[in-house]
Amino acid sequence: MPKSERAYCLRPMRSTDIADVVAIETRAFGGDAWPASAFHQELDENRLARYFVLKPDRGEAACGYIGLWALPDEVHIVTVAVDPAQQRRGLGELLVQRAAELAREVGADRVTLECRESNVPALRLYHKYGLQQVGRRKRYYADNHEDALILTVDGVSSREYGERLAVLRDRHRRRTRLVVRDQTAEAPAS
Numbered sequence: 001m002p003k004s005e006r007a008y009c010l011r012p013m014r015s016t017d018i019a020d021v022v023a024i025e026t027r028a029f030g031g032d033a034w035p036a037s038a039f040h041q042e043l044d045e046n047r048l049a050r051y052f053v054l055k056p057d058r059g060e061a062a063c064g065y066i067g068l069w070a071l072p073d074e075v076h077i078v079t080v081a082v083d084p085a086q087q088r089r090g091l092g093e094l095l096v097q098r099a100a101e102l103a104r105e106v107g108a109d110r111v112t113l114e115c116r117e118s119n120v121p122a123l124r125l126y127h128k129y130g131l132q133q134v135g136r137r138k139r140y141y142a143d144n145h146e147d148a149l150i151l152t153v154d155g156v157s158s159r160e161y162g163e164r165l166a167v168l169r170d171r172h173r174r175r176t177r178l179v180v181r182d183q184t185a186e187a188p189a190s
Helices: 013-031 036-045 091-106 119-130 159-176
Strands: 006-012 049-056 064-070 074-082 110-116 132-137 147-152 178-182
Touching: 006 091, 006 159, 013 036, 013 049, 013 064, 013 074, 036 049, 049 091, 049 159, 074 132, 091 110, 091 132, 091 159, 110 119, 119 147, 159 178
Parallel strands: 006 178, 074 110
Antiparallel strands: 006 049, 049 064, 064 074, 110 147, 132 147
């Protein structure tokens, strides 16, 4: 691997990752952060949930995560964050790519999520992957009662979207020099 490349591992979240994830959640979302019990409940009780962590390949603490619900007709991004100290490096985009890939893998034709209206960098990223505003949830966020924009992209299972995703993934790889070992298809260790 050339020195300029940075290696990461994307794998299923385990209960042992929750402390790292809550730390990221707290730094990223402050007073609106999920408690550890919410992540435990998602991992232990929600059969629709797919949670993944992104870690530097050298075994350091998690630097990002994504929580998804694989519903029959859509993949819903429940939560996604990158440690603020690691943002603006393309890591969040890796997580959004994985959401679109999961939708294609499970045969869902849509990806949805809610996003703070003020989160312009995230909105730019979501628009890049075809997510468009289809609604609004008034006063959705508990910390400041900000509205959430409901974003959706349809046609994710189409050949055209697959080609778009491949182009975006290739551009991202060339721009960021990130190398990702994707272990999300593997069963999580007990």
